Amino acid sequence: xxxxxxxxxxxxxxxxxxxxxxxxxxxxxxxxxxxxxxxxxxxxxxxxxxxxxxxxxxxxxxxxxxxxxxxxxxxxxxxxxxxxxxxxxxxxxxxxxxxxxxxx
Amino acid sequence: xxxxxxxxxxxxxxxxxxxxxxxxxxxxxxxxxxxxxxxxxxxxxxxxxxxxxxxxxxxxxxxxxxxxxxxxxxxxxxxxxxxxxxxxxxxxxxxxxxxxxxxxxxxxxxxxxxxxxxxxxxxxxxxxxxxxxxxxxxxxxxxxxxxxxxxxxxxxxxxxxxxxxxxxxxxxxxxxxxxxxxxxxxxxxxxxxxxxxxxxxxxxxxxxxxxxxxxxxxxxxxxxxxxxxxxxxxxxxxxxxxxxxxxxxxxxxxxxxxxxxxxxxxxxxxxxxxxxxxxxxxxxxxxxxxxxxxxxxxxxxxxxxxxxxxxxxxxxxxxxxxxxxxxxxxxxxxxxxxxxxxxxxxxxxxxxxxxxxxxxxxxxxxxxxxxxxxxxxxxxxxxxxxxxxxxxxxxxxxxxxxxxxxxxxxxxxxxxxxxxxxxxxxxxxxxxxxxxxxxxxxxxxxxxxxxxxxxxxxxxxxxxxxxxxxxxxxxxxxxxxxxxxxxxxxxxxxxxxxxxxxxx
Amino acid sequence: xxxxxxxxxxxxxxxxxxxxxxxxxxxxxxxxxxxxxxxxxxxxxxxxxxxxxxxxxxxxxxxxxxxxxxxxxxxxxxxxxxxxxxxxxxxxxxxxxxxxxxxxxxxxxxxxxxxxxxxxxxxxxxxxxxxxxxxxxxxxxxxxxxxxxxxxxxxxxxxxxxxxxxxxxxxxxxxxxxxxxxxxxxxxxxxxxxxxxxxxxxxxxxxxxxxxxxxxxxxxxxxxxxxxxxxxxxxxxxxxxxxxxxxxxxxxxxxxxxxxxxxxxxxxxxxxxxxxxxxxxxxxxxxxxxxxxxxxxxxxxxxxxxxxxxxxxxxxxxxxxxxxxxxxxxxxxxxxxxxxxxxxxxxxxxxxxxxxxxxxxxxxxxxxxxxxxxxxxxxxxxxxx
Numbered sequence: 002x003x004x005x006x007x008x009x010x011x012x013x014x015x016x017x018x019x020x021x022x023x024x025x026x027x028x029x030x031x032x033x034x035x036x037x038x039x040x041x042x043x044x045x046x047x048x049x050x051x052x053x054x055x056x057x058x059x060x061x062x063x064x065x066x067x068x069x070x071x072x073x074x075x076x077x078x079x080x081x082x083x084x085x086x087x088x089x090x091x092x093x094x095x096x097x098x099x100x101x102x103x104x105x
Numbered sequence: 106x107x108x109x110x111x112x113x114x115x116x117x118x119x120x121x122x123x124x125x126x127x128x129x130x131x132x133x134x135x136x137x138x139x140x141x142x143x144x145x146x147x148x149x150x151x152x153x154x155x156x157x158x159x160x161x162x163x164x165x166x167x168x169x170x171x172x173x174x175x176x177x178x179x180x181x182x183x184x185x186x187x188x189x190x191x192x193x194x195x196x197x198x199x200x201x202x203x204x205x206x207x208x209x210x211x212x213x214x215x216x217x218x219x220x221x222x223x224x225x226x227x228x229x230x231x232x233x234x235x236x237x238x239x240x241x242x243x244x245x246x247x248x249x250x251x252x253x254x255x256x257x258x259x260x261x262x263x264x265x266x267x268x269x270x271x272x273x274x275x276x277x278x279x280x281x282x283x284x285x286x287x288x289x290x291x292x293x294x295x296x297x298x299x300x301x302x303x304x305x306x307x308x309x310x311x312x313x314x315x316x317x318x319x320x321x322x323x324x325x326x327x328x329x330x331x332x333x334x335x336x337x338x339x340x341x342x343x344x345x346x347x348x349x350x351x352x353x354x355x356x357x358x359x360x361x362x363x364x365x366x367x368x369x370x371x372x373x374x375x376x377x378x379x380x381x382x383x384x385x386x387x388x389x390x391x392x393x394x395x396x397x398x399x400x401x402x403x404x405x406x407x408x409x410x411x412x413x414x415x416x417x418x419x420x421x422x423x424x425x426x427x428x429x430x431x432x433x434x435x436x437x438x439x440x441x442x443x444x445x446x447x448x449x450x451x452x453x454x455x456x457x458x459x460x461x462x463x464x465x466x467x468x469x470x471x472x473x474x475x476x477x478x479x480x481x482x483x484x485x486x487x488x489x490x491x492x493x494x495x496x497x498x499x500x501x502x503x504x505x506x507x508x509x510x511x512x513x514x515x516x517x518x519x520x521x522x523x524x525x526x527x528x529x530x531x532x533x534x535x536x537x538x539x540x541x542x543x544x545x546x547x548x549x550x551x552x553x554x555x556x557x558x559x560x561x562x563x564x565x566x567x568x569x570x571x572x573x574x575x576x577x578x579x580x581x582x583x584x585x586x587x588x589x590x591x592x593x594x595x596x597x598x599x600x601x602x603x604x605x606x607x608x609x
Numbered sequence: 610x611x612x613x614x615x616x617x618x619x620x621x622x623x624x625x626x627x628x629x630x631x632x633x634x635x636x637x638x639x640x641x642x643x644x645x646x647x648x649x650x651x652x653x654x655x656x657x658x659x660x661x662x663x664x665x666x667x668x669x670x671x672x673x674x675x676x677x678x679x680x681x682x683x684x685x686x687x688x689x690x691x692x693x694x695x696x697x698x699x700x701x702x703x704x705x706x707x708x709x710x711x712x713x714x715x716x717x718x719x720x721x722x723x724x725x726x727x728x729x730x731x732x733x734x735x736x737x738x739x740x741x742x743x744x745x746x747x748x749x750x751x752x753x754x755x756x757x758x759x760x761x762x763x764x765x766x767x768x769x770x771x772x773x774x775x776x777x778x779x780x781x782x783x784x785x786x787x788x789x790x791x792x793x794x795x796x797x798x799x800x801x802x803x804x805x806x807x808x809x810x811x812x813x814x815x816x817x818x819x820x821x822x823x824x825x826x827x828x829x830x831x832x833x834x835x836x837x838x839x840x841x842x843x844x845x846x847x848x849x850x851x852x853x854x855x856x857x858x859x860x861x862x863x864x865x866x867x868x869x870x871x872x873x874x875x876x877x878x879x880x881x882x883x884x885x886x887x888x889x890x891x892x893x894x895x896x897x898x899x900x901x902x903x904x905x906x907x908x909x910x911x912x913x914x915x916x917x918x919x920x921x922x923x924x925x926x927x928x929x930x931x932x933x934x935x936x937x938x939x940x941x942x943x944x945x946x947x948x949x950x951x952x953x954x955x956x957x958x959x960x961x962x963x964x965x966x967x968x969x970x971x972x973x974x975x976x977x978x979x980x981x982x983x984x985x986x987x988x989x990x991x992x993x994x
Contacts, residue, residue, distance in 0.1 A: 004310065004311060004312035006285035006287060007285050008312070009185070009311045009312075010183040010184065010186055011183065011184035011185040012177065012181050012184070012285060013184065014180060015180050015182065030180070031178075032177060032178030033178075033285075033286075037286045038284075040287070040288060041284075041286045045288065050525055051842060052525045055525075056371055057267065057269065057522075059280065060271070060272055060276055061257065061272075061273045061275070061561070062273060063175075063275065063279050065257045065560050066276075066557045066560065078841065079236055080236040082276075082279075082280070084235050084236050085178070098841070098879060100844055100918075103846045103914060105740045105741060105844075105846055105847075218896055220896070220898060228898075230898065415896055537769060538649060538768075539648055539649040539779055541648050541779055541780060544655075545649055545650065545651060545655075548655045549762060558922060584896040584924065585920060585921065588841060588919035588921045589919060590917060590918065591838075591840070591883075591915050591916055591917075591920055592916035592917065594902055594904075594906075595905040595908075595916070596906075597901070597902040598902065
């Protein structure tokens with residue numbers, strides 16, 4: 002059998018639930034952060050940068066680098082590597098500062 | 106510098122401080138606030154509590170353990186979390202003592218500032234929630250403070266390092282330990298420092314292919330200090346364990362090499378690995394392409410000390426070019442009443458952190474209870490600490506970035522990830538505009554002014570500012586240790602004061 | 610290491626005022642060495658918001674300086690690279706009560722006689738200028754001459770644009786003044802060498818008093834601390850420099866106690882800058898959470914939308930403060946060859962060009978653009994009249 006992280010620690014998690022990324026369904030395990038659920042689905046980027054529009058996702062994994070900022074349920078700039086996934090969470094690719102609606 | 110002439114010195118402060126409050130009426134300050142629930146903070150908190158102090162233990166994570174003992178949330182049902190850890194029982198021992206103690210463990214508390222009040226007590230300001238966005242700010246008062254805030258990973262930029270799929274080595278490790286996920290299927294592990302071996306071993310045990318561990322340093326420098334090595338056999342054992350795992354999974358370790366370019370448009374497809382000369386300058390023509398879908402990079406750790414430097418604690422330059430807190434023999438900083446333990450005084454690993462935490466816990470108790478804290482255990486702890494510190498210094502010197510590393514940095518490589526500042530702009534500020542230090546470069550380029558406040562780019566900017574010379578480390582100024590909503594700042598008067606009695 | 614150790618002028622201080630002095634001296638044909646114990650913009654300049662204001666100034670000598678300098682900044686904006694981020698954004702002073710608005714009206718009327726342009730804005734039109742302003746404000750005044758630059762680049766680019774005549778000696782602290790016959794200045798001593806010049810300009814900002822002391826004269830520059838709060842990057846949410854009416858009174862006050870008034874403005878880079886606090890606590894850099902509380906409360910009262918926005922950093926700066934709130938500009942009659950250009954308090958970025966022009970004129974026999982008597986450096990001597 003292929004080695005997996007769950008196999009390594011003998012994980013017997015509670016049943017998975019669904020979150021969405023740009024409308025697409027992504028499975029998440031209870032206890033995982035948003036970033037972990039996205040990585041689990043092979044998604045490595047969920048925002049674009051302010052100047053260059055370049056894709057970014059989790060980098061430091063411990064809440065220090067702020068590269069993983071995500072718009073979660075409409076709220077921008079949440080650190081996806083820290084925020085636990087909850088059933089129904091909607092993550093949308095955050096463009097730049099994430100505050101476009103404040104622009105005058 | 107920040108101490109006023111009227112500030113009590115150690116002796117006077119100890120004499121003036123009343124003993125622990127016996128009838129802990131509501132609103133009484135804690136005896137000790139510990140920031141950070143990793144090895145050092147846990148050891149400090151349980152030790153002080155067992156000696157009779159009222160202790161609050163604040164940590165940003167939902168679970169104790171810090172980065173080293175980061176582990177899956179209970180809902181993930183990990184039966185063998187120890188499979189991802191060295192010396193797991195050392196942690197579970199501390200965790201059990203924490204559960205049995207009277208320590209108020211305040212999980213999910215992000216400390217953004219600490220302040221010394223006029224009466225000599227400390228105020229600790231924290232945000233709450235998984236990422237500090239729950240909007241319920243908390244304020245804690247304590248008569249002594251122990252900072253065990255650990256470290257963050259040191260990064261050196263290289264072309265392509267902002268592509269999705271390039272992640273911190275410690276980041277890959279953290280995501281694996283807590284979320285049971287991998288950044289890719291073929292992961293090149295690169296950078297410098299002993300953490301790389303641990304990360305490569307974990308990733309491959311969890312099912313990733315690791316086509317290479319790319320280490321910029323040689324390991325020969327360890328051999329120059331045989332006494333420190335012989336005195337620390339546990340470190341050799343740890344390295345052997347990782348080495349065995351790497352051999353089992355056929356992971357080659359390539360010394361004196363670095364990833365000098367990442368290929369791919371929207372995510373990683375391959376890397377180029379080049380040989381380095383003694384100064385870490387890439388040797389032209391030695392580049393070799395390795396296919397992979399992720400890269401885990403890191404160059405050791407940087408002590409996280411901004412809460413301490415914000416109140417004026419003195420620092421010391423460490424052999425690897427980072428700054429740690431200057432601490433006395435009993436872990437107290439230059440600011441009376443503020444102790445520190447673990448990586449804040451210099452990166453040295455979990456066992457050293459535990460030892461220093463216990464030492465600090467005893468020292469705080471001795472001060473507040475007005476009696477010396479058991480000469481026997483303290484002397485033994487000090488000896489162990491000194492032995493492990495000596496080894497840590499050898500290790501950190503071996504992995505200090507060589508002066509030639511910026512040879513792999515093209516002008517269009519972003520140095521500052523947050524503000525997207527390319528190396529060329531930093532070089533221009535140095536060559537044309539008179540910047541010679543990281544602070545001036547920051548003023549002129551915005552490198553280090555973004556969300557992470559220079560945690561990711563600080564080392565690189567300091568090196569580039571020094572223009573090839575060894576940069577003189579200077580404390581980063583981060584008066585806000587984490588971002589704080591303006592509404593929270595505006596309502597500070599109404600913050601919830603947590604005191605000894607208010608916990609359930 | 611510079612090989613040329615002699616120049617026409619030595620400027621002490623590479624902040625924006627020193628940079629402007631060097632710039633205009635070089636334009637006048639002089640060779641200049643700028644020496645600083647730190648690097649470019651390392652002192653108060655680097656901690657400033659970059660305000661070029663006329664709106665906060667009482668009619669009088671400082672306002673005269675500001676009007677001249679504001680005009681010079683528009684010319685510099687064309688000449689310096691875009692990195693200085695010159696923005697003719699205008700200021701907006703708002704009042705929350707009837708008496709506050711009356712006071713603004715009276716103030717603006719006096720300013721207009723001195724050459725300031727100010728337009729009254731009724732309460733119901735404030736949102737045309739600033740859509741996110743809190744409801745219920747009584748009205749305010751729009752000052753189109755107010756502008757902003759990025760202060761560190763202002764200093765760096767003024768130095769750079771002056772070309773080869775300006776030589777930079779960063780990382781060297783001046784530890785003594787060299788004097789010759791009759792006590793006239795002939796250069797400075799640093800830790801490693803002597804630099805020679807017939808003129809020395811004290812542009813050491815908040816540390817100008819210490820430089821004066823090296824020359825054996827008194828100049829009572831004191832630090833007046835201010836914190837700036839910086840938000841996360843945002844789109845343009847604040848168009849002008851917006852401040853509450855009580856700001857003017859705080860600027861003019863000499864009190865040592867903490868004063869705060871809300872000052873809010875956006876930047877081209879994204880973050881919103883929030884000030885302003887004033888207190889005299891020496892050079893203490895320790896964070897004051899009480900100051901942050903008041904700044905945040907003031908800013909969110911003006912712009913409630915900022916409540917959910919996060920502050921990502923804050924820093925203190927030390928305004929160079931002279932007891933009468935006027936800078937010291939011009940030759941020091943007590944020490945031939947020594948000129949002062951310091952003590953601009955919170956207005957140094959705005960007043961830098963005119964200060965540089967005056968200093969250059971004094972050294973080349975030119976005519977200063979205004980009467981220098983109010984700014985004479987020796988005015989604090991007990992015997993001076």
